[in-house]
Structure formats: structure tokens, C-alpha cells
Amino acid sequence: MKKAFFIRLASRRSKRETAARWVAGLLTLVVFAGADADAPRVAIAPPAGSSNVFGGEPVEFPFVVTSAEAVRGRAGWVVSIDRRTIARGEQDLSVDPGRPAPIVIRWDVPPARDGIVVEARLSAVFDGVTRDVPLWIFPRDPFAGRVRGPGMPKLVLFDPERTTAPILEGMGLSFTSVRGSDAFEGLTDCVLVVGEGTSLDEFRGLADRLVQTAERGLTVLCLAPSAARFPLPGAEGVNGARPPSLCLRGREVIRQLDKRLETRSWPPDGRVIASTIALTSERERVVGTVSPGPGSGGWPWFEAEYPESRGRLIVCGFAIVRHWESGPTPRYLFARILESITEKNEDSAREILNAPRP
Structure with a gap:
């Protein structure tokens, strides 16, 4: 009798377990069906x-x-x-x-x-x-209420391709033009701008003179050169001052300067980068090599700072001038670059004034 009872009890338990599993499966099915029903189509x-x-x-x-x-x-x-x-x-x-x-x-x-x-x-x-x-x-004018006027850095423009001068003139910005790199040595208290699309390789010694100009305390802003090859500042075997750091940056520098600006695509063709700079080797020296377009494996932003002289060298490969009329980002990026130059120069001046005297 005990044996029969045990077998009968096990059978009932088995049925209960089977029923429980069936109910659990049904609930699972209902849950998944409800999730599918609520999921966006x-x-x-x-x-x-x-x-x-x-x-x-x-x-x-x-x-x-x-x-x-x-x-x-x-x-x-x-x-x-x-x-x-x-x-x-x-x-x-x-x-x-x-x-x-x-x-x-x-x-x-x-x-x-x-x-x-x-x-x-x-x-x-x-x-x-x-x-x-x-x-x-x-608004169309990026300089209104910003860097135009007393706070605007003095601009000196070397623009052999005549790409950038019309832009500055159209914005009502004051600048002085120079025709050759020989004039760089006499420059003081200004920002030297090299017009977009300039081939530094076509002018003998131009790249070296730009580096030297930054070393002695000026800010040099080179806009999307079409070609260039210059010794990397501070590298072994390169004469001149050694900058404490060199920065190579991608598109993120645009948002670092102004988080509102577009980094993905600039109208009308979607291109943001006109040229990039890569580090290469030449005659056992490290050199910066500029190539057109974004596909060369380089970076669109190169920056070297010289804190002691308060000089800076910036090579900006973004297509600012080319896309000036196509949307707000190129012109507001240019205005923000000039503004950041002014801010850094003012910060450097305050550090010098507040430095303890011996």
C-alpha cells in the first residue's frame, strides 16, 4: 500500500509541476508579447x-x-x-x-x-x-560684440593666393598685408595670418621663418596650407627654442573652442577639412608634412606654444575660407580662434605682471 501511495503521490506532484511549468511558460509568453506590443514600430x-x-x-x-x-x-x-x-x-x-x-x-x-x-x-x-x-x-557677423574694436589683435596678412584678404575686407577687419617673408623679422605685437591655400613649399625658407616668428613671441596662424614641409619644433637636430609641448588635434578642437559649432559636415559639400599635418621622417629628422584633404592620416590642427616669449604657431587645416559663405561654423570658428589668441595673450601678460620679482 505504501508503495502504491508513493507512486500515486509522485504522479500528482508531477502533474502539478507540469501545470506550474505550463503556467510559467504562458506568463513568459504574455510578457514578451506585451513587450513587443509596446516596442516602437x-x-x-x-x-x-x-x-x-x-x-x-x-x-x-x-x-x-x-x-x-x-x-x-x-x-x-x-x-x-x-x-x-x-x-x-x-x-x-x-x-x-x-x-x-x-x-x-x-x-x-x-x-x-x-x-x-x-x-x-x-x-x-x-x-x-x-x-x-x-x-x-x-547672425551673419561673427565679430559683432566680440573681437572687433580695441580688443581685436592687430592682424598682418601674408596671402599670396589672395584667398583670405577679401574675407577680412568683407568683415570690416583691419589688417596689414606683407608680400614676402623678409618682412616677418620686423613684426611686433601682432598676429601673423598666412592665407588659406598657400603652399609653403613654393616659398624658399617660408616654413622655417614662420617657426622662428613664433619663437620670438608672435602668434602665427596658418590657414589650411595646400602643401608644407617643416622641421618639427623642438625635435632632435632642429635649431631654435624647444616648446614645452606640441598639440595635434582632430575635429574635436572645434567644439573645444565653441561647443555650438558643427564638426560633422559643412555645406555645401560636407567637407570640414582642407588639409592635414602628419609627422614623417626626412634625413633622420622629424618633420611636419602637410597634405591636402582629410585622408592622409594626419591631423587638421597643429599647435606649438612658447610660454617664455608668449609665441604660438597654429596650423589650422579646416576649410574656413572655402566655406565662409556656406554656413555659420567657418566664420564663427575663425572669430573664436582670434578671440582665444587674445585671451591667451592677456593671460600671459597677467602672469608676467603678477610674477614675483627677484
Whole structure:
């Protein structure tokens, strides 16, 4: 009897365990089915273009909607500033698997006041999914209320290709032009700007003279040279002062100078970098070699500082002049570079004045 009872009890327990497993499986199925039901059917990608625009101009921003299944409905978009809606719109939208569809924001940007940059927010909504992106609205004049006037560094321009002078003239910036590197030796208390697209290799000794000019206390700003080869300051076998540090940077330096500026793509062709500088070996010396375009494996920003003389050498490979009229970032980057030069010069001057006297 005991044996039969034991067998019967085990059978009942087995049935209970089987039932429990079945219920657990059913609950799991319900949970997963609910998760699938709540999961968004669509994904909205932000616009691929720039997040910077000029005030007072019409703009177009296409968000891209994708889905693994066919979805039909109404899509909406909103432009807001300080949580206030200033523009909105709707459109019919059909999305099929493998066939993305755009939500297009077309908007007349209001004029921007000089010296004031406004942050707006673009929002696209479809099938219960919302995607937000920031948009910065800039006035056309990057120097209004910034470095133009008494705080503006004195500019001396060497521009054999005549690419940069028209830009400075158009912005109302004062500068002095020099035609040859022989004039560098007499320069004092200024920023020496080498115009964009200059080939330093075409002018004998030009690269060396730029380094020497920075060594003796001036700031040298070389805008996207088309070609150059110069001894690396401070490297073994190179004459001249040794800078405490050398900096090679990528696109992130743009955001370090101004977090609002665009680093991914500059209109109209999407190119941000005009030339890069790489470290190479030549005759058992380390040299900086400038090559056109972003694909040479180099960096678009090179900087050497000489704290004792307060000099700096900056080689900026971003296509500032080439894209000057295409969007806010190039001109505001240039203004911020000049502003940072002024700030560093003022900081250096204060350090000298506040240094303990022997």
C-alpha cells in the first residue's frame, strides 16, 4: 500500500509541476508579447546636415523614418525656442520595410540680432515616436560684440593666393598685408595670418621663418596650407627654442573652442577639412608634412606654444575660407580662434605682471 501511495503521490506532484511549468511558460509568453506590443514600430534618424543656420533664411531639414513593417499615418514636426512653439506642420507619411521616408521641416528662420546666438529645438513625431535635435541660429557677423574694436589683435596678412584678404575686407577687419617673408623679422605685437591655400613649399625658407616668428613671441596662424614641409619644433637636430609641448588635434578642437559649432559636415559639400599635418621622417629628422584633404592620416590642427616669449604657431587645416559663405561654423570658428589668441595673450601678460620679482 505504501508503495502504491508513493507512486500515486509522485504522479500528482508531477502533474502539478507540469501545470506550474505550463503556467510559467504562458506568463513568459504574455510578457514578451506585451513587450513587443509596446516596442516602437519606427525609428527616426536626425537630419544629416549641419546643426547651424543663419538667421533670416529659409531652411529645410529632413528627418528619416525607417520601419520593419508597413506603417501609415500623419507625421508632425515642431520648432520651439525656450519651450515656445514658433512653427509647426504635418504631413501624410507611408513607411515600408527597406524604404525610408522623410519628415521634412521647412521653415523660414527669423532674423538673428547681432551678437546673439539662439538655440532652437526641432522635433519630429510619427507613430508615437519623437526625435529632438538642437539647432543654433547665428547672425551673419561673427565679430559683432566680440573681437572687433580695441580688443581685436592687430592682424598682418601674408596671402599670396589672395584667398583670405577679401574675407577680412568683407568683415570690416583691419589688417596689414606683407608680400614676402623678409618682412616677418620686423613684426611686433601682432598676429601673423598666412592665407588659406598657400603652399609653403613654393616659398624658399617660408616654413622655417614662420617657426622662428613664433619663437620670438608672435602668434602665427596658418590657414589650411595646400602643401608644407617643416622641421618639427623642438625635435632632435632642429635649431631654435624647444616648446614645452606640441598639440595635434582632430575635429574635436572645434567644439573645444565653441561647443555650438558643427564638426560633422559643412555645406555645401560636407567637407570640414582642407588639409592635414602628419609627422614623417626626412634625413633622420622629424618633420611636419602637410597634405591636402582629410585622408592622409594626419591631423587638421597643429599647435606649438612658447610660454617664455608668449609665441604660438597654429596650423589650422579646416576649410574656413572655402566655406565662409556656406554656413555659420567657418566664420564663427575663425572669430573664436582670434578671440582665444587674445585671451591667451592677456593671460600671459597677467602672469608676467603678477610674477614675483627677484
